[in-house]
Amino acid sequence: MIRKNKRRFSAAALVLLLVPVAGAGFFAPYDPITQNRDTPLAPPTPIHFVDQHGRFHVRPFVCRWLADDPGGVGTREDCSQTSPIRLFVRNERPVEGQTLNPSLRLFGTDPQERIFLLGTDGYGRDQFSRLLYGGQISLGAGLLATGLSLGLGILAGCVAGYFGSWVDDTIMRAAEIFMALPWIYLLLAVRAFLPLNLDSRQAFLLLIGVIGVAGWARPSRLIRGVVLSGKQRGYVLAARGFGVSTASIMRRHILPQVSSVALTQVALLVPQYILAEVTFSFLGLGMGEPRPSWGNMLAGLQNYYILTAHWWMLASGLALLPIFLLFYSFADSLQRNFPDLDLAR
Amino acid sequence: MRRRGRRGCIWIWIWIISFWLALGSDAVPQAATGNEDVLAVAGDIGRRGGRLVASLHSDPKCLSPITAVDASSKEIIGLLFADLIHINPYTQHTEAALAKSWKASPDGKRYTMELRHGIRFSDGSPFDADDVVFSFKVYLDEKVHSPQRDLLEVAGKPIQVRKIGPYEVEFELPQPYAVAERMFDSVRILPRHLLEHVYEEGKISQVWRTTANPAEIAGLGPFRLKQYIPGQQLVLERNPFYWKVDPSGTRLPYLDEIAFLIVPTEDAEVIRFQAGDIDVISRIGADNYDALARDQRAGAYQLQDLGPGLEYNFLFFNLNEVDPQKLPDLRRKQEWFRRPEFREAVSAAIDRESIVRLVYHNRATPLWDQVTPGNKQWVNPAVPQPPQSLARATALLHAAGFTRRPDGVLVDPRGQAVEFSILTNPSNAQRTKVATIVQDDLSQLGMRVHIVPLEFQAVMTRIFDSYDYEAAVLGLVSGDADPNPEINVWTSGGATHLWALTEKKPTTDWQAEIDRLMRLQTATLDYRERKRAYDRVQELVAQFDPVICVASPHVLVAAKNTIGGFKPAVMGDYALWNADQLYWRLDRHP
Numbered sequence: 055m056i057r058k059n060k061r062r063f064s065a066a067a068l069v070l071l072l073v074p075v076a077g078a079g080f081f082a083p084y085d086p087i088t089q090n091r092d093t094p095l096a097p098p099t100p101i102h103f104v105d106q107h108g109r110f111h112v113r114p115f116v117c118r119w120l121a122d123d124p125g126g127v128g129t130r131e132d133c134s135q136t137s138p139i140r141l142f143v144r145n146e147r148p149v150e151g152q153t154l155n156p157s158l159r160l161f162g163t164d165p166q167e168r169i170f171l172l173g174t175d176g177y178g179r180d181q182f183s184r185l186l187y188g189g190q191i192s193l194g195a196g197l198l199a200t201g202l203s204l205g206l207g208i209l210a211g212c213v214a215g216y217f218g219s220w221v222d223d224t225i226m227r228a229a230e231i232f233m234a235l236p237w238i239y240l241l242l243a244v245r246a247f248l249p250l251n252l253d254s255r256q257a258f259l260l261l262i263g264v265i266g267v268a269g270w271a272r273p274s275r276l277i278r279g280v281v282l283s284g285k286q287r288g289y290v291l292a293a294r295g296f297g298v299s300t301a302s303i304m305r306r307h308i309l310p311q312v313s314s315v316a317l318t319q320v321a322l323l324v325p326q327y328i329l330a331e332v333t334f335s336f337l338g339l340g341m342g343e344p345r346p347s348w349g350n351m352l353a354g355l356q357n358y359y360i361l362t363a364h365w366w367m368l369a370s371g372l373a374l375l376p377i378f379l380l381f382y383s384f385a386d387s388l389q390r391n392f393p394d395l396d397l398a399r
Numbered sequence: 400m401r402r403r404g405r406r407g408c409i410w411i412w413i414w415i416i417s418f419w420l421a422l423g424s425d426a427v428p429q430a431a432t433g434n435e436d437v438l439a440v441a442g443d444i445g446r447r448g449g450r451l452v453a454s455l456h457s458d459p460k461c462l463s464p465i466t467a468v469d470a471s472s473k474e475i476i477g478l479l480f481a482d483l484i485h486i487n488p489y490t491q492h493t494e495a496a497l498a499k500s501w502k503a504s505p506d507g508k509r510y511t512m513e514l515r516h517g518i519r520f521s522d523g524s525p526f527d528a529d530d531v532v533f534s535f536k537v538y539l540d541e542k543v544h545s546p547q548r549d550l551l552e553v554a555g556k557p558i559q560v561r562k563i564g565p566y567e568v569e570f571e572l573p574q575p576y577a578v579a580e581r582m583f584d585s586v587r588i589l590p591r592h593l594l595e596h597v598y599e600e601g602k603i604s605q606v607w608r609t610t611a612n613p614a615e616i617a618g619l620g621p622f623r624l625k626q627y628i629p630g631q632q633l634v635l636e637r638n639p640f641y642w643k644v645d646p647s648g649t650r651l652p653y654l655d656e657i658a659f660l661i662v663p664t665e666d667a668e669v670i671r672f673q674a675g676d677i678d679v680i681s682r683i684g685a686d687n688y689d690a691l692a693r694d695q696r697a698g699a700y701q702l703q704d705l706g707p708g709l710e711y712n713f714l715f716f717n718l719n720e721v722d723p724q725k726l727p728d729l730r731r732k733q734e735w736f737r738r739p740e741f742r743e744a745v746s747a748a749i750d751r752e753s754i755v756r757l758v759y760h761n762r763a764t765p766l767w768d769q770v771t772p773g774n775k776q777w778v779n780p781a782v783p784q785p786p787q788s789l790a791r792a793t794a795l796l797h798a799a800g801f802t803r804r805p806d807g808v809l810v811d812p813r814g815q816a817v818e819f820s821i822l823t824n825p826s827n828a829q830r831t832k833v834a835t836i837v838q839d840d841l842s843q844l845g846m847r848v849h850i851v852p853l854e855f856q857a858v859m860t861r862i863f864d865s866y867d868y869e870a871a872v873l874g875l876v877s878g879d880a881d882p883n884p885e886i887n888v889w890t891s892g893g894a895t896h897l898w899a900l901t902e903k904k905p906t907t908d909w910q911a912e913i914d915r916l917m918r919l920q921t922a923t924l925d926y927r928e929r930k931r932a933y934d935r936v937q938e939l940v941a942q943f944d945p946v947i948c949v950a951s952p953h954v955l956v957a958a959k960n961t962i963g964g965f966k967p968a969v970m971g972d973y974a975l976w977n978a979d980q981l982y983w984r985l986d987r988h989p
Contacts, residue, residue: 091750250820250851250867251818358690
């Protein structure tokens with residue numbers, strides 16, 4: 055019973071975390087690329103219930119943020135000007151030249167004021183909005199890359215395991231080569247050969263393609279192991295004896311055995327591929343400015359000044375922790391349900 | 400008897416004082432120590448001993464003054480070798496170095512230099528006029544392809560050198576040149592006894608790679624190479640034969656050793672500086688400066704903001720002639736880039752004030768042309784400095800036939816969306832940030848801009864070899880306040896005419912005018928006339944935007960408090976230009 059609850063709990067928690075990311079257009083108060091150049095590197099906006107005169111307000115409010123001195127680089131709070139936090143606001147007019155539509159947002163404040171739940175980055179862009187929009191890229195890339203690599207892995211593993219002999223040898227040697235290559239260095243070199251103008255959609259697809267294709271080898275070996283033992287089962291041998299076609303055997307007898315392994319692999323691979331996307335974007339290979347991704351949001355932390363004085367820039371890195379824990383806990387709970395399968399990671 | 404002696408005394412004093420005035424520098428020539436013609440420099444009297452640790456951002460590519468082009472190599476070469484006449488980065492004036500005096504002929508075309516007698520290379524071999532003649536022969540040899548050759552030309556023709564006596568040489572210029580003295584700065588004298596046979600074999604361009612044995616390298620600089628471990632550190636030791644002494648007669652340099660750690664990123668440099676591993680940092684970014692300023696007192700180090708130097712950062716478009724078969728997209732986009740209204744609109748749209756504030760934390764000066772306020776002698780304050788104006792930019796684009804679609808995208812007269820990429824090198828975080836701000840500014844005009852971070856060598860290859868790029872953000876630092884070393888940048892056909900390396904002859908009227916003015920200021924002797932010409936060059940650059948200058952970062956240095964003689968300058972090697980006079984105030988490193 056505990057196991058079942060753990061599975062449900064982690065699945066539910068994951069969905070709960072992923073909903074704001076998927077619905078970033080509603081949950082994020084601002085768009086991710088608008089620069090507020092007067093408030094760079096501002097800390098998270100404190101939310102007040104008691105104003106400077108000591109009065110309690112039921113509706114929380116935020117104070118205005120100003121530059122420390124005209125032309126200065128620091129920011130400070132000025133509580134003589136406050137604005138309440140409102141729910142269900144319409145975003146302000148889009149900035150001239152941007153093609154984002156004004157839309158309904160979960161929360162916000164007055165049009166001239168700003169609420170930065172997680173502070174701003176070096177250009178004054180709202181970190182919380184960037185976290186949600188960036189999560190779409192990072193989590194989306196992780197999920198889609200998992201799908202791609204698992205798809206390729208199942209195909210390769212089934213073919214290798216079922217047909218055996220030279221087919222198996224070729225595929226497995228290829229898998230070993232793929233696992234041995236140092237992908238990060240290769241991709242750093244490859245970037246120089248890619249066309250200069252990659253828009254965000256192309257960069258996203260490229261990321262998914264690269265991570266997915268680079269990672270088919272490990273799941274394919276696991277799947278091959280399952281297929282190798284599975285094809286010796288009595289009912290499979292009987293089906294073969296009856297002359298059922300290969301494709302049918304695969305579909306009706308082999309794949310269901312593989313499915314449990316595949317599901318667990320999904321839960322294990324997704325966090326790894328999210329991390330791969332974060333790494334590539336951190337190094338400048340994935341999403342480019344100004345579109346956010348959890349990786350390029352962390353890139354600024356290589357700077358000593360930002361790392362030591364602006365803790366809120368770590369937000370996207372810290373956001374990975376609950377995601378990873380929940381995915382691994384989900385995978386763990388799945389593994390416990392299938393104790394007869396010896397699953398090596 | 401006594402009267403004659405006193406008269407004789409007076410004459411000696413008159414001779415010494417007039418000799419000193421004639422030199423016009425603040426170095427007092429001392430009587431030879433033994434048989435040597437040493438140079439006594441003014442400054443603190445320090446204590447000998449100790450080791451200074453500095454850092455380099457990358458391994459030096461080679462230690463040969465003949466072929467070195469990268470900054471790390473040049474920094475080390477500056478400490479290993481010496482020149483005839485040196486520009487003091489602190490005062491920005493010339494001073495005597497290996498040439499202890501020189502005279503110009505009345506027509507300004509001949510310079511006769513007297514060299515120091517009796518001084519020796521770092522391996523003990525004597526120095527004389529043959530070394531000077533040999534060095535210039537190598538630099539000017541066309542087959543050697545030394546980058547120094549361009550700098551030794553006046554009006555396109557090389558200078559000539561002739562030996563007159565064992566310690567006397569004469570240089571002949573093809574035409575009079577106002578700042579001929581400054582031309583000799585950083586032209587390092589090579590050891591003939593080690594390199595002549597290599598030159599005759601034709602292998603001089605490959606000499607002194609970083610794998611060379613330290614014993615094979617000899618120079619006249621304050622230090623000599625002791626050890627080099629690639630990727631880790633490079634150690635220099637005192638040159639025992641160095642020809643400068645301090646006011647008390649002690650031979651310089653004071654330091655026993657200087658070690659350069661190879662630290663690729665500035666952030667790592669700052670951390671090691673705070674940890675005490677590194678003693679001096681020559682260049683810090685503004686954000687790291689603020690981070691260090693927080694801990695200044697506890698850390699026992701000093702920080703100095705010296706104001707704008709000679710560096711200028713700019714955005715430029717690819718205006719090279721390219722093969723339409725190989726780069727059709729670029730060819731199409733160059734129709735936009737070549738319109739001066741397009742470039743002017745981009746320049747008008749850039750928010751320089753925000754760049755100075757956000758990227759450089761107010762430790763920079765906005766620029767509209769290539770000369771910074773740090774160059775007091777040559778800056779043209781009359782160049783217009785318009786603030787950001789999107790309205791003006793939009794009007795300029797309209798005038799050039801660009802329009803905005805209803806969805807906000809800017810399209811050219813043919814209806815194609817204006818979209819291009821900007822190359823940057825991510826190891827320079829500040830230029831990448833400048834590109835991000837420019838990207839946001841241009842998106843207000845409806846242009847779609849992509850930022851492409853590429854590794855440094857890849858950027859250089861695209862700019863200098865394949866011309867396969869659309870726009871880039873780069874920076875240049877002039878070696879001298881005088882406009883002359885920049886001639887290769889601004890004239891067509893120059894080796895660093897970055898945005899249009901294929902333009903061997905001027906293709907526009909304004910480029911032809913710039914060429915004419917740059918040649919004029921080379922040949923004119925009168926400073927005011929040269930200033931007028933160069934002022935006009937600055938106006939043309941600001942008006943026609945071959946490069947769109949953005950900002951000049953301030954020179955920021957950091958050093959431990961216990962370093963004596965520390966006098967950073969805004970030119971040259973900011974912190975180590977006087978490495979031969981630096982010393983430790985207390986007993987420090989063993």
